[in-house]
Amino acid sequence: MTHREKVGIDAGGTLLKVAFMQKNKLHLEKFSTHDLAAAAAWINETFPEGDICLTGGKSKLLETHLNGKHALTHIVEFDATCAGAHYLRKEQLSGDGPFILTNVGTGTSVHCVDLEVNKRIIGTGVGGGTLLGLSYLLTGEKEYDSIVRKAEQGVRDQIDLKVSHIYEGAEPPIPGDLTASNFGHVLQNPEQHRVEDILASVIGMIGETVTTVSVLAATQCGMTGVVYAGSSFDSNPVLRDVVARYTRIRDCEPYILDNGGYCGAIGAMLSLHVDD
Ligand SMILES: Nc1ncnc2c1ncn2[C@@H]1O[C@H](COP(=O)(O)OP(=O)(O)OP(=O)(O)O)[C@@H](O)[C@H]1O
Ligand SMILES: [Mg+2]
Known part of the structure; x- marks a missing residue:
């Protein structure tokens, strides 16, 4: 892959997740965060010069393993999670209204997701x-x-x-x-x-x-x-x-x-x- 990919990476407490589009199709990969170097090696090889947006608690640590050739941005974990949930829900349920989002990751976080504002209620x-x-x-x-x-x-x-x-x-x-x-x-x-x-x-x-x-x-x-x-x-x-x-x-x-x-x-x- 030589053209600039747009890649989303969520390096969480347990798993590192990667999302990218190819020919209008969503691709998803996951790795263990226990071996960030191995995950980074895959990222560096697959997207040598991509635009990468990072999120998740381990994203700063992951950055130290990347090749320095990416255009890197960061997004707050909760904003990313709510936006992704909106996208998947629309795809899977064709719904658009507000909802409660409970993300059961390593820990659990509960949000009120509205079109304009996402509010973390509790965890x-x-x-x-x-x-x-x-x-x-x-x-x-x-x-x-x-x-x-x-x-x-x-x-x-x-x-x-x-x-x-x-x-x-x-x-x-x-x-x-x-x-x-x-x-x-x-x-x-x-x-x-x-x-x-x-x-x-x-x-x-x-x-x-x-x-x-x-x-x-x-x-x-x-x-x-x-x-x-x-x-x-x-x-x-x-x-x-x-x-x-x-x-x-x-x-x-x-x-x-x-x-x-x-x-x-x-x-x-x-x-x-x-x-x-
Ligand atoms: N292959 C796997 N290896 C380890 N845990 C897995 C695996 N597949 C699912 N899990 C479960 O998913 C959980 C992690 O979920 P998720 O990837 O959403 O969290 P995270 O983003 O890593 O953590 P957090 O958001 O709290 O930082 C694990 O704690 C485990 O219970
Ligand atoms: Mg997470």
Whole structure:
């Protein structure tokens, strides 16, 4: 590639995402941020002289590995993420109105996204990093793909305490299917728990926490639509299911973006296309 490409790069806490257009088609790549030098080598080789817009917490560090021949700009991570979410949502839902955006990255950030203003409402440290860290502490699993695959085989009933477990047949004042206490059933079922069940409960707790925060933000902003993004949803049906179900139980409408981990990179790329 010798002509000047317009490339958006989001170097996050865990993954580095790249977005660029080729022949009017969006291309997406991801790398681990643990080896920024390897990611930079790919960028230097693929786009030796491109226009690059950087975002994300590791973008300054990434810059030190680039070849010095790029035209570099920076965009604030939250602005990039919101712009990218707008783009993907329009593509996938053909919607244009305001919405709550919850980005479940290494950590989780919740925004009110309007056409003109994007406002960060709140965040929580419970996110994709929690998924990896807690899964490792509890089961020794540290590969993301293995964690999400095993969690799919898991059952949460012995580990998590539902409202219906507490009310035991009586009519509960809130839906019995809500979790009353994540991991709160463990001591009542003190046998060895299956790795699959523990992993399902870890992901369940993360999903329920990010949903609770999102729904509160939606209430505060007078909205019902919640768009979820972030690589934590990649190939992760357990998280997708918990988040979608929990959002609906709370009377909001969920939408989990496909390729939502790339919002920041896409938003950064779009900032270079403003004059096109
Ligand atoms: N191949 C993978 N390797 C590691 N984690 C993965 C992978 N695929 C998905 N994940 C999950 O996605 C999470 C990272 O999501 P994302 O890329 O949106 O965050 P980030 O941009 O790196 O972090 P932040 O925005 O908080 O700085 C990980 O914590 C993990 O749970
Ligand atoms: Mg990120």
